[in-house]
Amino acid sequence: MIEMAKEESARRGDARVTALHLKLGPLSGVVKEALTFSFEIACQCTVLEGARLIIEEAPVAIRCPTCCEDRVTTSIQDLRCPACGDSSAEVVRGRELEVVALELEEVEEMVT
Amino acid sequence: MSSQPRMVEVRQNVLKQNDLLARKLRQRFADAGLLVVSMVSTPGAGKTALLEHTLTQMKAYGFHVAALVGDLATENDARRLARSNAPVKQIVTGTICHLDADMVRHALDGWTLTELDVLFIENVGNLVCPSSYDLGENIRLVLMSVTEGEDKPLKYPTIFNSADVAVITKMDLAKAVEFDLDAARANIQRVRPGMKIIELSVKSGVGMEEYLCFLRSKLQCPEMLSTDCADYADFFKEKGVNPIVPNESA
Numbered sequence: 126m127i128e129m130a131k132e133e134s135a136r137r138g139d140a141r142v143t144a145l146h147l148k149l150g151p152l153s154g155v156v157k158e159a160l161t162f163s164f165e166i167a168c169q170c171t172v173l174e175g176a177r178l179i180i181e182e183a184p185v186a187i188r189c190p191t192c193c194e195d196r197v198t199t200s201i202q203d204l205r206c207p208a209c210g211d212s213s214a215e216v217v218r219g220r221e222l223e224v225v226a227l228e229l230e231e232v233e234e235m236v237t
Numbered sequence: 238m239s240s241q242p243r244m245v246e247v248r249q250n251v252l253k254q255n256d257l258l259a260r261k262l263r264q265r266f267a268d269a270g271l272l273v274v275s276m277v278s279t280p281g282a283g284k285t286a287l288l289e290h291t292l293t294q295m296k297a298y299g300f301h302v303a304a305l306v307g308d309l310a311t312e313n314d315a316r317r318l319a320r321s322n323a324p325v326k327q328i329v330t331g332t333i334c335h336l337d338a339d340m341v342r343h344a345l346d347g348w349t350l351t352e353l354d355v356l357f358i359e360n361v362g363n364l365v366c367p368s369s370y371d372l373g374e375n376i377r378l379v380l381m382s383v384t385e386g387e388d389k390p391l392k393y394p395t396i397f398n399s400a401d402v403a404v405i406t407k408m409d410l411a412k413a414v415e416f417d418l419d420a421a422r423a424n425i426q427r428v429r430p431g432m433k434i435i436e437l438s439v440k441s442g443v444g445m446e447e448y449l450c451f452l453r454s455k456l457q458c459p460e461m462l463s464t465d466c467a468d469y470a471d472f473f474k475e476k477g478v479n480p481i482v483p484n485e486s487a
Binding site: 129130137147152153154155156201202203204205212214216221223224225226229230231 | 242243244245246247248249250251252365366367368369390391394395396398399426427428429430431432
């Protein structure tokens with residue numbers, strides 16, 4: 126995450142990153158609290174120092190074979206369609222670990 | 238000089254690098270006609286015991302097998318597995334709690350993949366982080382031993398969801414620890430509907446025949462995941478091998 130943000134920042138004249146927007150699914154294997162805790166430390170001495178981590182939690186959705194619809198499940202411990210109760214192993218959403226956007230403090234070019 | 242915040246869209250998967258490497262590995266394995274099976278579990282669920290047995294038995298059937306084994310420290314597991322006389326390489330991860338595709342790629346240096354039929358990858362004992370890392374494997378086995386309790390799948394749904402087959406180990410101890418097999422099966426199906434479950438004990442040999450036949454069916458038809466192996470008995474008869482090899486270390 127930090128590397129991605131650093132690359133993006135470097136492309137824009139090492140602009141300071143003030144916020145990182147992340148999409149996080151419960152099946153990504155990443156725990157929000159652990160990530161939040163380590164983020165601050167990992168940002169130290171980089172262009173992200175002091176940046177906010179804004180996490181959008183994505184729900185788990187399965188493709189219900191009976192309804193032929195994508196359905197958001199009530200729990201990751203129960204992959205059943207909330208409408209008809211049929212179970213499905215086809216997870217269509219919920220594995221996300223994605224840097225969605227960055228907020229950069231863009232430096233305006235010096236006018237000579 | 239003034240500054241103003243600006244939103245920049247990125248939309249990149251954080252593990253993109255690993256996913257790309259894993260995809261390349263999977264292609265390499267496919268080109269070499271190699272079946273790759275990975276194992277994940279808690280420390281002590283019996284991955285190494287099962288793997289040692291698997292390597293020995295698969296070799297006895299004439300398959301060319303090899304294994305990579307990951308641990309934070311020591312080469313103990315590689316030494317244990319080397320008793321099977323199959324090529325084995327230890328990946329010492331240091332403080333890293335999981336294997337990633339790059340570690341697998343490096344560990345394969347010096348091996349000719351086309352000479353192998355099956356490569357096993359034993360992950361570091363951990364039910365959390367390994368679920369996020371694709372290693373390019375064809376089949377991921379998640380092991381849980383009867384001593385861990387029936388609710389393990391509910392506690393660690395992510396790793397069960399990322400795996401293809403659940404293996405319940407140490408079935409010889411099931412009675413002693415009052416393991417509720419039906420509850421365990423139901424819990425697995427809740428977090429991964431339709432998942433194939435194999436119950437076995439390396440020590441007593443129960444279930445080993447089904448397990449080995451499952452692997453063999455994958456060798457013939459790797460794209461089929463839920464295979465019912467009806468011809469187990471015939472296969473072993475044909476090979477003239479007793480499917481249960483006595484446990485030498487017992």
